[in-house]
Amino acid sequence: MEKLIEIQDLQKSFTGRDVLKGIDLTLNRGENVVLLGRSGIGKTVLIKCIVGLILPDSGIIRVFGENIEDLNDEGLNTLRKKVGFLFQGGAVYDSMTVRENLEFPIKRNLKIKKNKDEIDNIVHKALENVGLLDAIDKMPSELSGGMRKRVGLARTLILNPEIILYDEPTTGLDPITSKEIIELILEIQKKYNTSSIIITHDIHCIRSTANHILLIKNGIIYAEGTLSEFMESKDKEIKSYFS
């Protein structure tokens, strides 16, 4: 299996507090890896390290075989185009309309600035995928939490990434919207053949999406396995996530 992300002995501390104390992780093509762990344990730090938003103290992060520490700004930007990131709150640009939010990465990355029709087509298609075509000219302030996440997802998809990193995609959403987001994640994976790392505490999300699960505790991988292995585990810590 092709390894898209390979992390070895990743360590990161903040002001003397060790957050990650030696994490190993592998994401294979077509796979969904779910990261579990209590709040503040460093799951977001881990996925931010993957895209170079946070620099690790030590360890190796290889994405598409490239060590991100060896990449310059240009190399990192090229890599980032292949790795989408859905932030916890959607991170939709408040000062732009939904359309402008989606146009932003296209105009800055796809070098088709002058072809307005082509940009329009891409934006319409991305919004159709997330079922938000009606909101194209709305401002983010007019959108609900779920809609903002879907706009964030549409913006992530617009550059056709091969890997998507989801930071708690269903947190703070009602069960119906959560279900819609989960279905969207699965649909996107099927349609675009993406691989994902998903941070979630949502049991439905874990059950629906996980091929492989990693449980982080005290800065290390406490447990690792498939969904069925986790479901059958007698370990108290693991059971607490599935009860």
Added chain:
Amino acid sequence: MNDTSHRDFLPNQPVREIFNEIGAIAAFSVLVSKQIFKRPAELPEFLRQSYTLGYKALPLVLITGFILGMVLTIQMRPLLVDFGAESELPGLVTISIVREIGPVIIALICAGKIASGIGAELGSMRVTEQIDAMEVSGTNPMKFLVATRVLSTTFMVPLLVIVADFISLIGSYTAMNIHSKISLSLYLSLSFDDLTFLDVIPATIKTVVFGFIIGIVGSYKGYHAERGTESVGFAANSAVVTASLAIFVIDLLAVQITDLISIL
């Protein structure tokens, strides 16, 4: 006996923090200055920011400038009348405004309106991970968000000061006409008679530095806002306080330098 007396002279924690902050802002300025000269030029964003930060501050600057000119004239007039030097009033007001009061007051207003606005906007973007999202989508936020704002304030604050200076003179002319009739042409002639390049040029250069500092401080505070909505308010507030203080310090230095130049 161990000599520990020197410890008493070491700066305490708040003082050290102030120097750390100054150092961090200086390092940030260098980073931003490098970004300004990097490609792409981000011209549309620069123009958008110039409109947002400069043009939208214009009404406040116009009102302040007009009142400033009026108040200064009304306050100075009785004193000069007592000395029989009322004819010196336009010149005195003009020099005061152009050299000192115009640049400093308008810069302080811009610190209040613009630096706080930048601090709050970037702080909010930091807290809601919009800056991270921008970086992940292959855009350099230091260039796109910070450099464009700093460049805009560096251009717009001097322009706002020049406009405010002219409006102040109109305010002063209006105040002059409350007590005595004087034509606009005579007023302007008396105003500009004593004005030299040494009054105008250093004052204008000073406003460029004020503009740069307002942009840098606002951006620094917002860009480095810590997590949580509380930090957005703190970034805005801290941007105003720091920028205002920096304006006074720079003004003091500028006055000293101008003084030295005039002696030479």
